[in-house]
Amino acid sequence: MELGFVGLGKMGRPMTEHLLKAGHRVHVHNRSRGVVDELAAQGAAPASSAAEVASRAEIVMTCLTNVQSVEDVYFGPSGLYSAARAGQLFVDHSTVAMETSRKCADGARAKGGEFLDAPVSGGPAGAAAATLTIMVGGNQAAFDRAMPIFQVLGKNIRLCGPTAAGTAVKLVNQLLVAINTVGVAEGLVFGLKAGADPQTVLEVVGTGFGGSRMLERNAPLAMDRNFKAGTPVSLLLKDLSLIGDLADQMGVKLDIGRCAERIFAAARDAGLGDDDMAGLVRQYEQAAGVEVRR
Amino acid sequence: MELGFVGLGKMGRPMTEHLLKAGHRVHVHNRSRGVVDELAAQGAAPASSAAEVASRAEIVMTCLTNVQSVEDVYFGPSGLYSAARAGQLFVDHSTVAMETSRKCADGARAKGGEFLDAPVSGGPAGAAAATLTIMVGGNQAAFDRAMPIFQVLGKNIRLCGPTAAGTAVKLVNQLLVAINTVGVAEGLVFGLKAGADPQTVLEVVGTGFGGSRMLERNAPLAMDRNFKAGTPVSLLLKDLSLIGDLADQMGVKLDIGRCAERIFAAARDAGLGDDDMAGLVRQYEQAAGVEVRR
Numbered sequence: 001m002e003l004g005f006v007g008l009g010k011m012g013r014p015m016t017e018h019l020l021k022a023g024h025r026v027h028v029h030n031r032s033r034g035v036v037d038e039l040a041a042q043g044a045a046p047a048s049s050a051a052e053v054a055s056r057a058e059i060v061m062t063c064l065t066n067v068q069s070v071e072d073v074y075f076g077p078s079g080l081y082s083a084a085r086a087g088q089l090f091v092d093h094s095t096v097a098m099e100t101s102r103k104c105a106d107g108a109r110a111k112g113g114e115f116l117d118a119p120v121s122g123g124p125a126g127a128a129a130a131t132l133t134i135m136v137g138g139n140q141a142a143f144d145r146a147m148p149i150f151q152v153l154g155k156n157i158r159l160c161g162p163t164a165a166g167t168a169v170k171l172v173n174q175l176l177v178a179i180n181t182v183g184v185a186e187g188l189v190f191g192l193k194a195g196a197d198p199q200t201v202l203e204v205v206g207t208g209f210g211g212s213r214m215l216e217r218n219a220p221l222a223m224d225r226n227f228k229a230g231t232p233v234s235l236l237l238k239d240l241s242l243i244g245d246l247a248d249q250m251g252v253k254l255d256i257g258r259c260a261e262r263i264f265a266a267a268r269d270a271g272l273g274d275d276d277m278a279g280l281v282r283q284y285e286q287a288a289g290v291e292v293r294r
Numbered sequence: 295m296e297l298g299f300v301g302l303g304k305m306g307r308p309m310t311e312h313l314l315k316a317g318h319r320v321h322v323h324n325r326s327r328g329v330v331d332e333l334a335a336q337g338a339a340p341a342s343s344a345a346e347v348a349s350r351a352e353i354v355m356t357c358l359t360n361v362q363s364v365e366d367v368y369f370g371p372s373g374l375y376s377a378a379r380a381g382q383l384f385v386d387h388s389t390v391a392m393e394t395s396r397k398c399a400d401g402a403r404a405k406g407g408e409f410l411d412a413p414v415s416g417g418p419a420g421a422a423a424a425t426l427t428i429m430v431g432g433n434q435a436a437f438d439r440a441m442p443i444f445q446v447l448g449k450n451i452r453l454c455g456p457t458a459a460g461t462a463v464k465l466v467n468q469l470l471v472a473i474n475t476v477g478v479a480e481g482l483v484f485g486l487k488a489g490a491d492p493q494t495v496l497e498v499v500g501t502g503f504g505g506s507r508m509l510e511r512n513a514p515l516a517m518d519r520n521f522k523a524g525t526p527v528s529l530l531l532k533d534l535s536l537i538g539d540l541a542d543q544m545g546v547k548l549d550i551g552r553c554a555e556r557i558f559a560a561a562r563d564a565g566l567g568d569d570d571m572a573g574l575v576r577q578y579e580q581a582a583g584v585e586v587r588r
Contacts, residue, residue, distance in 0.1 A: 098488060121502030133502040156501045160494050168488035172481045172495050176504030179480075182550045183473035187466045190537070190551070193544040194392060194462035200454050201466050207450045208415030208427040210470030212506035243484070250487040253581040256476045257484070259553040287547040 002027065003149070004057030006050050006073050006080070008035040011093065011120065012063035014127040015153050020044060022152045027053045031069075050076070051083040059149065063093040063120075066238055067100050074104050086112030091146055093134075095119045095174065097242050101137060101164040114142040117163065119170035120154065121177075123230045131155045135173070137166035171246065174239040178260040180214035181236070181277045187215075188222060188292050189284035198223050198292045218278035222292045227272075227279035234273040237264045296321065297443070298351030300344045300367050300374070302329040305387065305414065306357035308421040309447050314338060316446045321347045325363075344370070345377040353443065357387040357414075360532055361394050368398050380406030385440055387428075389413045389468065391536050395431060395458040408436040411457065413464035414448065417524045425449045429467070431460035465540065468533040472554040474508035475530070475571045481509075482516060482586050483578035492517050492586045512572035517588045521566075521573035528567040531558045 001024050005016045008030040019026050020043050029047045030036050040046045047053045050073045054060055060080060064070050070092060074080050080090060090108050092101065092115070101117035108115035116138035126132045132154035136143055143159045150157045160169045187210070191201045202219040205211060221227065240261040247254045267273070267280050285291050295318050299310045302324040313320050314337050323341045324330050334340045341347045344367045348354055354374060358364050364386060368374050374384060384402050386395065386409070395411035402409035410432035420426045426448035430437055437453045444451045454463045481504070485495045496513040499505060515521065534555040541548045561567070561574050579585050 121499075121504070123503065133498060135498055135502075156498065158494065158498045160498065161489055161491065165489050168485060168490040169495060169498050171488065172485040172490050173499045173502045173504035175484060176474075176477050176481050176499060176506070176509070179477035179550065180470075180474060180504070180506060183470050183477075186473075186548055186551050187470050190469060190541060190544075190546050190548065191462060191466035193546050194465065194540060195455055195459050196462040196466050197455065200452065201463060204427060204429055204450065204452050204454065204463050205415075205467045205470060208429075208467045209417070209507050209511065210415070210467035210474070212470065212474060212508075213503050214506075215470070217503065246488060247484060250484075251582065252484050252487050253578055254480055254484065255557055256473065256550060256553050257480055259550050263549055284547055288545060 001059065002057045004053035004060035006030070006053055006060065006062045007064040007094070008039060009063065009065065010124040011127045013039070014124065015061070015063060015093070016044060017042060018130050018152050019149065027056045029053050049078040050080045051078045054080040054083040054088070059089045059091065059146065061091045061093060061149070065094070065235070067096045070094050070096050070100055070104065074107060081107045081111055084108065084111035084113050088113040089142055089145055090115045091118050093118050093120050095170050095239055096167060098164040098167050098246060101167045105138070105163040114138070115163070116142050116146055117166040118146070118150070119166055121170065121173050122154070125230065134158070135160050135166040135169040137161055137164045171239065171243050174236065175243050175257050177214060178236050178240055178264060179256055180212045181218060181280060182260045182263045184212070184215050184218045185281040185284050188219060188281055189288050189290060192290050192292055193288050199294060221276060221278035222281045223294045225293070227275040230276045232274050233264055233267050233277050233280065236277050237261070237268055240264055295353065296351045298347035298354035300324070300347055300354065300356045301358040301388070302333060303357065303359065304418040305421045307333070308418065309355070309357060309387070310338060311336060312424050312446050313443065321350045323347045343372040344374045345372045348374040348377040348382065353383045353385065353440065355385045355387060355443070359388070359529070361390045364388050364390050364394055364398065368401060375401045375405055378402065378405035378407050382407040383410070383436055383439055384408070385410045385412050387412050387414050389464050389533055390461060392458040392461050392540060395461045399432070399457040408432070409457070410436050410440055411460040412440070412444070413460055415464065415467050416448070419524065428452070429454050429460040429463040431455055431458045465533065465537050468530065469537050469551050471508060472530050472534055472558060473550055474506045475512060475574060476554045476557050478506070478509050478512045479575040479578050482513060482575055483582050483584060486584050486586055487582050493588060515570060515572035516575045516586045519587070521569040524570045526568050527558055527561050527571050527574065530571050531555070531562055534558060
């Protein structure tokens with residue numbers, strides 16, 4: 001099948017590589033050119049704009065970092081919808097505001113095409129291993145059409161409801177990721193000061209009621225002092241801002257979510273914005289005068 | 295073996311029943327008498343005081359609700375240590391302050407006996423299924439001696455370090471339980487308002503990075519409106535108070551932990567103290583005008 005992929009970053013690049021390996025022809029575009037050339041060497045078809053991708057592909061995926069880049073890629077002068085044709089399917093794997101997902105769906109419909117919001121969870125490691133969780137919003141027919149592609153990229157693939165429902169579920173995921181990440185950071189440092197070895201906390205609390213995916217993910221990264229990998233503080237902060245705005249719009253009380261947002265913001269202000277979210281532990285280590293290690 | 299068990303509540307009672315079924319003779323005492331008679335009908339030997347239990351048993355377990363009841367049972371005029379003999383082993387499954395665990399260990403040592411702090415995670419359901427996680431502080435010899443008993447009661451059994459290390463790990467567990475419980479409550483209500491069905495959140499976020507044992511535990515209870523079972527808000531609040539005191543003593547910053555404590559306190563003030571911690575979701579439902587249901 002002729003596919004397109006725009007946004008070839010830490011997520012989009014390994015996703016595109018899986019599609020190439022699965023035998024699809026993939027027309028690719030990215031703001032910075034280097035990765036396009038590298039994927040072309042693996043058999044991808046380079047395109048000089050999002051519009052060019054849309055002019056060639058039947059199904060186009062996007063995986064972008066924020067609302068503005070999604071708006072640009074979909075609605076910009078050389079964007080996807082400038083070249084969209086009836087019958088095309090657009091799939092956005094980015095995490096954006098629900099209103100952005102709705103706007104993209106409306107834009108596709110205006111061209112006679114279809115749109116699915118399909119944000120993913122699992123990070124670069126999940127993208128590389130093709131084990132992403134994919135949360136989809138849209139209609140059943142479009143979902144069924146995209147399923148063979150989703151199955152190349154992920155494991156737990158779910159139509160969550162109509163347009164923007166995938167984004168809604170992803171935002172809940174991000175809210176819990178952020179809260180649990182701060183909890184793990186506090187818990188590891190509190191425990192260390194109290195005499196609870198981090199590895200023991202991981203192994204024991206991890207099987208108790210305090211267990212979470214963030215404990216399993218972040219505790220080893222903290223113990224290894226590996227804060228380069230994966231999902232940066234600044235990305236979560238972007239999501240927490242989307243979540244806070246939506247909560248305000250809906251009149252939903254977010255106590256611990258706001259608290260997590262303040263702590264992520266403090267970490268960014270302390271210069272940790274580009275570090276993996278597991279690096280949040282350093283905010284607590286510094287105050288307590290200890291360091292989580294193996 | 296002649297065992298003793300003092301504190302036959304939601305946790306201690308099923309634990310004692312497992313010890314009886316495993317063929318041990320168990321001398322039992324409880325502040326309220328009814329459960330003593332019921333366990334006597336299952337073969338337990340009733341005792342009229344903690345001292346009487348200590349006078350008859352070789353290894354004595356306790357499972358009590360707070361620091362004060364542990365102090366009373368161990369150090370009171372008819373308490374365990376009033377009748378303790380050299381060579382006895384005392385095992386406290388309660389969740390208390392680290393200084394309480396240390397005091398109990400000192401008290402046992404003064405009598406020529408030994409003490410293990412051995413708090414458990416898994417709640418009444420884990421106690422009934424004998425799948426408790428048991429976090430132990432003390433010396434290796436005492437741990438080895440207690441192991442055949444622990445194996446009757448739980449699955450993940452760990453010597454975490456010297457005296458009070460079991461309590462330290464348990465407090466980390468409780469901190470994460472409380473934070474994740476509030477996160478799940480906020481996340482479910484936020485999601486519901488945004489169009490994310492709670493069952494979908496459970497199934498999708500539960501396999502994504504937002505997953506936690508509290509999501510798996512609390513979301514079904516919320517959807518079933520089952521807030522009678524398990525671990526009440528007031529019990530977590532007691533643990534959060536122990537955690538906060540210890541953090542103050544150690545100079546550890548607890549941001550999101552304090553936030554969780556405030557929300558648990560607000561739930562208690564709203565009359566939810568005796569409800570299961572999953573009932574915290576109602577605090578958010580009321581504000582948002584929705585209800586999490588299947």
